[in-house]
Amino acid sequence: MAGRRPAGPLSDDLTRLAELHGVATSYRPSPDRAVPASATAVTRVLAALDVDAATPEATAAALAAREQELARRLLPPxxxxxxxxxxxxxxxxxxxxxxxxxxxxxxxxxxxxxxxxxxxxxxxxxxxxxxxxxxxxxxxxxxxxxxxARLPTPEGRSHGLLVQLYSLLSTRSWGIGDLGDLSELASWAGRALGTGFLQVNPLHAAVPGAPTDPSPYRPSSRRFPDPVYLRVQDVPEWADVRAPDRIHALLDRADRLRASVLADGALIDRDAVWELKREALELVAAVPLGPGRAAAFAAFVADQGQALDDHATWNALAELHGSDWRRWPTALRDPRSDGTAAARRDAAGRVEFHRRLAWLTDTQLTAAQRAAREAGMPVGIIHDLAVGVHPEGADAWAQQPYFAAGMSVGAPPDAFNSRGQDWGLPPWRPDRLAASGYAPYRRLLRALFRSAGALRIDHVMGLFRLWWVPQGEPPTEGTYVRYDAEAMLAVLVLEAARAGSFVIGEDLGTVEPGVRERLRERGVLGTSVLWFERDWEGDGAPLPPESWRADCLATATTHDLPPTAARLTGEHVDLRDRLGLATRPLATERAEAEADIGEWLAVLTRLGLLPAATPGSSQEEAEVQAVHRFLLRTPARLVGVWLPDAIGDRRPQNLPGTSDAYPNWRLPVADPTGRPVTLEELAASPRLHALMKVLRGEG
The missing domain is CATH 2.60.40 (Immunoglobulin-like)
Known part of the structure; x- marks a missing residue:
């Protein structure tokens, strides 16, 4: 009888077997240090790829089978x-x-x-x-x-705004920023500010729950957008709803929801907003479509095919059985089972409702991009593609063969997180992607490019490799699994070129050698954040603007980092200390942050970018403007302004390392005092206009 694999170093057979399946047996947290993967991690990852390496005998047999397969194979998948x-x-x-x-x-x-x-x-x-x-x-x-061979890069230089859409409320939205607000922002910013793009958070469909996970980076589906962002009043059939009492009650609830956030200081309540909008949209769905609208809907349904049927079916079944499909009746866990087919027929009305919501949201996304281009934006809306999907959601249910069971995507231990990270997202199987010609990946990209001037890919390094963590193990017990980056890039470039769009890769943090070069070779732009741009191979001093790369989106901050005002004042250090996230005494953290900011301010002063504050403005505003003048000195093709920076908001939208301790993804855009600011107020903000004047090269 074969024995259990002993603990200790990987055998030669296991190392070779892992290599032939793209599974790493070590990783490098720094260029001069290699850390071996554990035999447990490698064995469990191979098992998720249907390769038995549980014992030395099984490993030897699997290795022989793999070598024979590769020797016989005339062509790769x-x-x-x-x-x-x-x-x-x-x-x-x-x-x-x-x-x-x-x-x-x-x-x-x-x-x-x-x-x-x-x-x-x-x-x-x-x-x-x-x-x-x-x-x-x-x-x-x-x-x-x-x-x-290469995507064309944007001509000239564009500046734009980075905004988390849910956080930007207008006087017409129902307690959350919506696609009507996005269209309004695009029309105004393009014409009044000369902006070339608006980059938004992932608008993927969320997993409904109680409460719903508010993170846009753990969606139910990456292919279909979230109907919570619909502007209900802009749906044509809304005008034909014949239920005045119910409409009045819905609008009254909408007013209260909006006021609770804008006037009373409440957090954005996605669940309450969705409950309200769902009731309103059910009234809308009861209104028959006119011939033209019916034809457009039918064309959308035909174009989206099985993927839309699966998405709508999952949503209908989730209403009956809860959002975690892994707990559904056994027959419903397989989207292709007879039981699921019968359940789809029984819930035909709800399935059709969710098809309709997907179409309505798609039309408003398209309208937002059209509004941006009509306002003169050369790029328009830049959508964001999350790394993966929630294990309970629609994509994980519908695409089960493509996901690695029992695995989660994360990051290995590094200088910033000694315990590593587990993001709770099931990874795609590289073998089955390749065998399908990357069909689900192609369909995903094609859907996103429908309404995108460009696409930002979060953690773009995932096109090359991902850190897989076996379920139940700490992130330290993971290992990298390699994808066919050549094929992943080719599909990405193909779909972007077909759409006439371009791509931005979020390549911050630890990046494998050669990755940035291969992305640049194919025309994929990178991401550069001011505070991280230092001469790391030299003395660590701030990188001179002329030494920055040109093929990138340059910004001062992101949704996962402190707003610029908080960094300049040190408030981000105090926040982390209050929440118990600091790893050193507060005085030490403050001193380091002050030294970092002092070094940057000295650079800005030396370059003549930090004049004295003008009457009516503060020194802080002058420093924020100087930071963006610096970005304009770089050769970066795109320069982005974090929208909260334009009005002095201090609060990060997301504070990594927290869950309940901080209201991640639920804060409205606010002024320096924390008072929420509407889209209409933002458009009239002298502070914003002064900063955008700098971006236009006028100040």
């Missing part, structure tokens, strides 16, 4: 061909085929092209089927991704 230039190189996998191999391409449009040993020169961009037949009669098939 997916092959990438980059186009552009006079003579683009052949994909390495094709160049390695035996001489005399014949190729046949079946393209997306159904056409077939036959060639000799090289790809046909007229093959269009897309994801095609490629068949290779060797002279000795062996045949192999693969997905062929044909993509432009």
């Amino acid at each position: 997916t092959v990438v061909h980059w186009t552009g230039g006079d003579d683009p190189p052949a994909p390495p996998a094709l160049a390695a085929l035996p001489p005399g191999t014949r190729l046949r391409v079946h393209d997306e449009d159904g056409a077939t092209r036959t060639a000799g040993t090289t790809l046909p020169p007229d093959i269009p961009p897309g994801v095609h089927r490629l068949t290779a037949t060797t002279p000795d009669g062996r045949t192999g098939e693969t997905h062929l991704v044909v993509a432009p």
